[in-house]
Amino acid sequence: MKTKLENKKNIEVEKIISPILTSDGAGVKLKRSIGVEPNYYDPFLMLDEFGSENKNDYIAGFPPHPHRGIETVTYMLAGDFEHKDSTGGQGRMTAGDVQWMKTGSGIIHSEMPAMKEGKLHGFQLWINMPAKLKMTKPEYHYIDSDKMSIHKDSEKSVKVIAGNFENIDGAIKKHNVEPVYFDIELNKNKKFNFNISSTHNSFIYLIHGEIKIGEEPHDNVKDSNLILLTKGENLKVEAIEKAKFLLISGKPIGETIARGGPFVMNTKAEIIEAVNDYHKGTFVK
Numbered sequence: 001m002k003t004k005l006e007n008k009k010n011i012e013v014e015k016i017i018s019p020i021l022t023s024d025g026a027g028v029k030l031k032r033s034i035g036v037e038p039n040y041y042d043p044f045l046m047l048d049e050f051g052s053e054n055k056n057d058y059i060a061g062f063p064p065h066p067h068r069g070i071e072t073v074t075y076m077l078a079g080d081f082e083h084k085d086s087t088g089g090q091g092r093m094t095a096g097d098v099q100w101m102k103t104g105s106g107i108i109h110s111e112m113p114a115m116k117e118g119k120l121h122g123f124q125l126w127i128n129m130p131a132k133l134k135m136t137k138p139e140y141h142y143i144d145s146d147k148m149s150i151h152k153d154s155e156k157s158v159k160v161i162a163g164n165f166e167n168i169d170g171a172i173k174k175h176n177v178e179p180v181y182f183d184i185e186l187n188k189n190k191k192f193n194f195n196i197s198s199t200h201n202s203f204i205y206l207i208h209g210e211i212k213i214g215e216e217p218h219d220n221v222k223d224s225n226l227i228l229l230t231k232g233e234n235l236k237v238e239a240i241e242k243a244k245f246l247l248i249s250g251k252p253i254g255e256t257i258a259r260g261g262p263f264v265m266n267t268k269a270e271i272i273e274a275v276n277d278y279h280k281g282t283f284v285k
Contacts, residue, residue, distance in 0.1 A: 011196065011232035012214035016225055019049065025062035025111075033205070033226035035126070041201055041228065042252040043128045043177045045070060045264055049205070049224060051078075051121035058120045061112035066283055067103035068274045069134040069264045071127040073181070074099040074111065075161065077207075079120035085109035086284045089140030096145025098161055100172055104129070106274070106283045107138040123205075123246070130176060130253050131266050137285075143171045155190035159183040163249070165194065180249035186211070186239040194235045194247070202229045202249035209243025 017038075019031035028050055035046035052058055061081075074081070074093065081093040085101070086108040093099055101107065113120060129136075143161070149168040151158040158165050162172040163180035172179060178197065186192050186209075196202050204213065204227040211221055213229070214236060221227055229235070235247075257264055260271035277283040 008195065008233035009198065010215050011202070011235040012216045012230045013218040014228040014230045016219055016221055016227050018222070019224055019226065024048070026060035028061065029057040031224055038228070040257065041203065042254065043250045044201070044248070045126035045128050046124070047205065047226065048124045050124070053119045055117045058113055062110060063112070064108055064110045065262055066106060066108050066278050067262045068106045069129055070103050071129060072101045072103065073125040073127065075123045075183070077121040079118060079122070080114035082112050082114045083109065085140060087138050087140050089142070091142045094145070096148065098143040098148070100141040100143065102129070102136070102139040104134065104136040104138045105285045106277065108284060125248065127177060127179070127250065128253055128257060128264060131255055133176065134265060141172070147171070155187055156192055157185040177250040177253065180247060182247040184247060185244045186237065186242070188239055188242045190239055192237040195233055196235055196249050197251070198231055198233050200231070200249045200251050202247070203227060204229065204237070205246040205248070207244040207246065209245070210240040211243045211245065212238045212240055
């Protein structure tokens with residue numbers, strides 16, 4: 001007899017994508033996947049991995065810059081970053097910490113290395129906001145690693161940043177795109193099973209290791225590869241070698257978007273308005 005999990009439609013690999021090497025901020029070197037290919041994976045606008053042991057790759061940081069109409073999620077794996085923004089939010093991010101920022105009507109912030117040397121490694125994800133929320137008041141949420149929920153057993157470790165795993169809730173709740181954001185470490189030859197809403201767009205980002213996804217054969221997945229997943233409900237991941245990866249999922253918003261650098265709105269006119277507001281000094285409401 002099949003279990004309830006086995007009766008659900010399996011999630012398979014749709015596409016494996018290697019990121020491009022680029023830079024942002026004041027020259028921070030990074031690997032970008034979402035934001036290039038695919039350009040937009042509703043509701044996800046961008047995914048960057050930044051990481052280096054060479055201080056020259058990151059020391060200039062991300063000086064003050066504006067955003068409107070998006071959420072930014074910064075997750076640190078190694079190193080220290082100082083955050084300051086126009087809402088008065090500030091804090092020092094260290095390994096394991098998360099910064100979840102709803103930019104709404106407009107925010108100006110900076111993220112600068114709080115270290116002179118050593119390894120820096122982390123991710124930044126951009127999530128779109130629906131039209132009805134794009135001009136709402138900005139919010140800044142700092143999630144300390146010590147207060148984050150983690151499921152551990154003999155096979156795996158699952159850090160729950162958003163969503164729910166084995167009755168463990170992430171810190172981000174009642175969100176319009178119903179996000180799942182897990183950091184998973186899976187031991188060799190062990191399996192990770194999870195139910196995802198069939199309406200969501202989902203992806204895995206392999207940080208390191210070797211994994212097999214779903215039941216169908218697929219090409220080998222390399223470190224720092226983005227794996228877009230088919231819609232379904234039953235996700236199965238097996239570690240061929242010990243692996244660490246992100247699982248991220250969200251409900252599509254389904255609205256037309258217009259992009260202009262750090263601004264993401266619904267029309268070109270709204271982008272022009274954001275640029276004008278910034279230059280006139282009326283950007284922060």
